[in-house]
Amino acid sequence: MNEARNALMREGGPAAPLLAVAGIEKSFPGVRALSGVSFEVAPGEVHALLGENGAGKSTLIKIISGVYQPDAGTIHVDGRPLRLDSPDDARRAGIATIYQELLLFRDLTVAENVFMGHAPRGRGGRLDWKAMAAKTEALLATLEIVDLAPSRVVGSLSVGNRQRVEILRALSQDAQLLIMDEPTAALTEYDVTRLFDIVRRLKSRGVGIIYISHRMDEIFQIADRVTVLRDGAQVGTRRVAETSSAELVQMMVGRQIESLFPKVAVAVGAPVLEVRDLVRRPMTRSISLTVRAGEILGLAGLVGSGRSELAQTIFGVTPAESGEILVSGEPVQIRAPGRARALGIAYVPEDRATQGLVRPMNVRENFSLASLARVARFGFIDSAAETRLAETGVTRFRVRAGSLDQVVGRLSGGNQQKIVLGKWLANQPKLLILDEPTRGIDVGAKAEIHRLMCELAAQGLAILMISSELPEVLGMSDRVLVMREGRLVAEFSRAEATPEAVGAAMMGSQGADAGRAA
Amino acid sequence: MAVLAPEVRSAAPRWLIRHETLLAAILLVALVILGLFNERFLTVDNLLNQGRLMTEVGLLALPMTFIIITGGIDLSVGSIVGLCAIMLGYSWKNLGFPLPLAIAFAIGVGGVAGFVNGLLITRIRVPPLIMTIATLALYRGLAEGISQARSVRNYPEWFFFTGQGEWLGVPVQLWILLVGIIVAGIALDRTTFGRTLYAIGNNETAARFSGLPVDRVKLVVYTLSGLAAGLSAWVLVSRVTTTRSDMGSGYELDVIAAVVLGGTSIFGGVGTIWGTVVGLVMIQLLKNGLALTGVKGDATIIVIGAVLIASTLIASSLHGRREVAG
Numbered sequence: 001m002n003e004a005r006n007a008l009m010r011e012g013g014p015a016a017p018l019l020a021v022a023g024i025e026k027s028f029p030g031v032r033a034l035s036g037v038s039f040e041v042a043p044g045e046v047h048a049l050l051g052e053n054g055a056g057k058s059t060l061i062k063i064i065s066g067v068y069q070p071d072a073g074t075i076h077v078d079g080r081p082l083r084l085d086s087p088d089d090a091r092r093a094g095i096a097t098i099y100q101e102l103l104l105f106r107d108l109t110v111a112e113n114v115f116m117g118h119a120p121r122g123r124g125g126r127l128d129w130k131a132m133a134a135k136t137e138a139l140l141a142t143l144e145i146v147d148l149a150p151s152r153v154v155g156s157l158s159v160g161n162r163q164r165v166e167i168l169r170a171l172s173q174d175a176q177l178l179i180m181d182e183p184t185a186a187l188t189e190y191d192v193t194r195l196f197d198i199v200r201r202l203k204s205r206g207v208g209i210i211y212i213s214h215r216m217d218e219i220f221q222i223a224d225r226v227t228v229l230r231d232g233a234q235v236g237t238r239r240v241a242e243t244s245s246a247e248l249v250q251m252m253v254g255r256q257i258e259s260l261f262p263k264v265a266v267a268v269g270a271p272v273l274e275v276r277d278l279v280r281r282p283m284t285r286s287i288s289l290t291v292r293a294g295e296i297l298g299l300a301g302l303v304g305s306g307r308s309e310l311a312q313t314i315f316g317v318t319p320a321e322s323g324e325i326l327v328s329g330e331p332v333q334i335r336a337p338g339r340a341r342a343l344g345i346a347y348v349p350e351d352r353a354t355q356g357l358v359r360p361m362n363v364r365e366n367f368s369l370a371s372l373a374r375v376a377r378f379g380f381i382d383s384a385a386e387t388r389l390a391e392t393g394v395t396r397f398r399v400r401a402g403s404l405d406q407v408v409g410r411l412s413g414g415n416q417q418k419i420v421l422g423k424w425l426a427n428q429p430k431l432l433i434l435d436e437p438t439r440g441i442d443v444g445a446k447a448e449i450h451r452l453m454c455e456l457a458a459q460g461l462a463i464l465m466i467s468s469e470l471p472e473v474l475g476m477s478d479r480v481l482v483m484r485e486g487r488l489v490a491e492f493s494r495a496e497a498t499p500e501a502v503g504a505a506m507m508g509s510q511g512a513d514a515g516r517a518a
Numbered sequence: 519m520a521v522l523a524p525e526v527r528s529a530a531p532r533w534l535i536r537h538e539t540l541l542a543a544i545l546l547v548a549l550v551i552l553g554l555f556n557e558r559f560l561t562v563d564n565l566l567n568q569g570r571l572m573t574e575v576g577l578l579a580l581p582m583t584f585i586i587i588t589g590g591i592d593l594s595v596g597s598i599v600g601l602c603a604i605m606l607g608y609s610w611k612n613l614g615f616p617l618p619l620a621i622a623f624a625i626g627v628g629g630v631a632g633f634v635n636g637l638l639i640t641r642i643r644v645p646p647l648i649m650t651i652a653t654l655a656l657y658r659g660l661a662e663g664i665s666q667a668r669s670v671r672n673y674p675e676w677f678f679f680t681g682q683g684e685w686l687g688v689p690v691q692l693w694i695l696l697v698g699i700i701v702a703g704i705a706l707d708r709t710t711f712g713r714t715l716y717a718i719g720n721n722e723t724a725a726r727f728s729g730l731p732v733d734r735v736k737l738v739v740y741t742l743s744g745l746a747a748g749l750s751a752w753v754l755v756s757r758v759t760t761t762r763s764d765m766g767s768g769y770e771l772d773v774i775a776a777v778v779l780g781g782t783s784i785f786g787g788v789g790t791i792w793g794t795v796v797g798l799v800m801i802q803l804l805k806n807g808l809a810l811t812g813v814k815g816d817a818t819i820i821v822i823g824a825v826l827i828a829s830t831l832i833a834s835s836l837h838g839r840r841e842v843a844g
Contacts, residue, residue: 336729336731337726337727337729338729338730338731340729341729342729347727349727354721354723354724355723355724356724356727357721357724358717358721358724359720359721360720360721360787361716361717361720365713365716365717369713369717369724369725369730370728370729372710372713373710376709376710379709379711380708380709380710381708381709381710381713423728
């Protein structure tokens with residue numbers, strides 16, 4: 001089948017679409033998730049799906065991968081109409097999905113993960129380990145991955161390598177259509193480059209790819225066509241070569257975004273947080289820094305450089321072994337997050353799902369979780385006060401939720417992030433630590449969060465922002481610190497912080513010494 | 519911009535499809551059927567007497583509901599009851615404590631026993647199941663060692679008031695249980711303490727990252743469980759007029775059965791005191807009703823096991839519906 005398709009492409013004839021969905025409708029109680037969505041993916045095409053959080057992208061891919069069934073509409077695979085009643089049906093039709101949260105078995109090897117569920121069998125039904133290793137080698141070879149051994153345990157791999165394992169797994173099942181849900185969200189620049197190599201290789205083999213990402217530059221690098229969704233409806237489909245990021249952004253949000261990083265200069269005040277020689281092995285090694293009122297201090301570094309660990313040490317999740325912390329000039333001991341909170345420190349963690357929110361609990365309960373004392377008298381929760389707190393937050397942060405009783409786990413990523421931010425701001429902190437505040441968030445919500453950060457800084461809040469997105473660090477920060485292997489290696493003023501200089505300090509190449517000198 | 523759509527209502531009001539309501543309905547039906555079979559069953563005397571018998575397990579079920587909501591478990595409660603009962607008799611008879619002091623001492627021992635559970639669970643991060651299996655053996659062993667297989671009798675008459683007396687026509691211990699139920703119910707439903715329990719059970723990491731006193735609250739619930747065991751031991755000794763080291767053995771299973779039957783999820787995060795109370799009453803009355811109707815002991819256990827499984831099935835099917843409706 002693949003051969004035939006490639007032949008078609010070589011002849012330059014109009015390849016039949018690999019996947020064609022038409023008129024897809026889907027409603028959940030109270031929410032119209034999708035109305036009349038139609039698009040096609042040709043063999044060897046990368047088709048990007050773009051839209052704000054809650055625009056319906058996730059619902060659409062869940063329908064294509066058989067998790068949800070549409071209320072109306074048709075799905076054709078290779079020109080044949082198909083009902084996808086389960087993920088298994090989709091798999092049989094050659095559709096594989098690589099989700100944001102990688103679904104791998106940490107304690108098993110690369111080969112075992114790749115062939116989980118369809119392992120090659122020997123005589124008598126025994127597993128054929130040799131064949132499994134050989135087939136994995138062969139798959140690795142087709143993608144020209146040379147630095148990944150089939151016998152490695154997946155738990156020891158980097159995020160980038162785990163993702164490659166997921167891709168191998170999809171290919172081992174002869175997937176013809178690959179759905180990638182924000183594949184670069186947790187990747188380093190280097191891993192992104194390698195991922196794109198693989199994607200191009202798959203394209204040349206005639207595999208169709210549905211690519212979901214919030215990063216505009218990636219779409220222009222890798223996609224052939226892009227379909228934009230807004231509020232569950234299809235705004236349009238464009239050839240990437242014939243559109244611009246300005247047009248796409250406007251299609252997504254339905255309005256013009258004046259500037260992505262609207263950082264305005266504000267007067268910087270007295271130090272709010274001073275940290276001296278803070279140590280918590282292995283990832284926090286003698287860190288000293290100061291954050292002042294009204295200042296946004298950017299903390300740059302590669303994934304795994306110890307930035308989140310530093311934040312969690314300051315916040316008391318993993319208390320410091322030695323060193324000093326001063327809040328508003330007073331030396332303090334922070335041995336638990338509750339203490340940090342009482343001192344006016346807020347921490348919006350990197351991992352919303354496990355650290356930021358109690359997802360089975362509802363919007364109201366999540367909003368009040370970090371400020372229960374504010375809505376309670378003598379330990380009794382005043383439900384009217386709690387509801388007011390949540391309503392204020394929902395309005396202020398423009399959270400899109402069916403009601404305050406809606407379970408948070410069902411909201412989109414951007415709305416979840418707004419709730420995490422809101423629950424901490426309800427506590428009126430003096431210092432806000434933001435760990436990857438806009439990861440996995442669409443352009444509109446991102447701009448809202450950036451605008452909010454500026455507003456808060458202008459009100460005198462001190463902000464320590466951890467981000468792996470260099471443009472965000474450079475655009476938002478008054479000052480940039482760079483961490484590498486648990487140490488601060490460079491500091492830049494806003495004027496000095498060029499992408500080249502900061503990038504070099506992050507990677508530890510020549511430029512780092514220049515940065516340290518500066 | 520904030521979009522707060524009107525709340526979606528499913529066909530049936532929410533309270534009707536709640537697990538506790540359904541269970542209460544089943545309980546009512548069972549009562550009527552058992553009442554039809556046996557005229558001695560649905561009498562005030564019998565029901566009050568059953569309340570008396572239910573109290574010892576009931577007192578334990580309240581903190582157990584808290585513990586299971588946090589995703590933990592306490593298997594040592596039965597052994598703590600035994601230890602406390604022994605300490606009551608031993609400190610009175612052998613150490614010469616005045617009896618009121620001996621009662622307070624016994625309850626205090628229960629509190630310490632629970633505190634030790636909590637301390638090792640929160641500080642050394644021993645899984646609750648392992649920790650309380652260990653103390654299940656340990657505390658029972660202590661009780662046997664201290665008692666030297668001798669029972670303590672001849673308590674003064676006033677001591678039996680708690681376990682055998684009546685106040686306003688209702689058994690004294692039932693009043694104690696009633697107060698416990700109300701306090702526990704309000705604490706779980708209305709206070710920051712209760713909210714913290716649910717948060718821990720649903721996502722302990724996020725609870726910690728939100729600055730909630732996770733370890734302190736856990737320490738409190740295990741200590742409460744020990745204190746309740748002390749209270750339960752006092753009521754039990756007063757009811758049966760004697761102290762033996764095997765008292766309370768096997769209680770942990772009755773307690774957990776009542777809590778889980780009442781809709782508390784063994785995985786944590788879900789559960790109510792009202793559910794536990796219904797579960798408790800259901801088990802006690804089924805036992806009694808079946809016995810009165812002439813069903814033998816073994817068969818009673820079978821029926822209770824079947825009811826437990828059936829209620830779990832109903833609960834999971836309801837949960838499935840809620841998922842869709844949510």
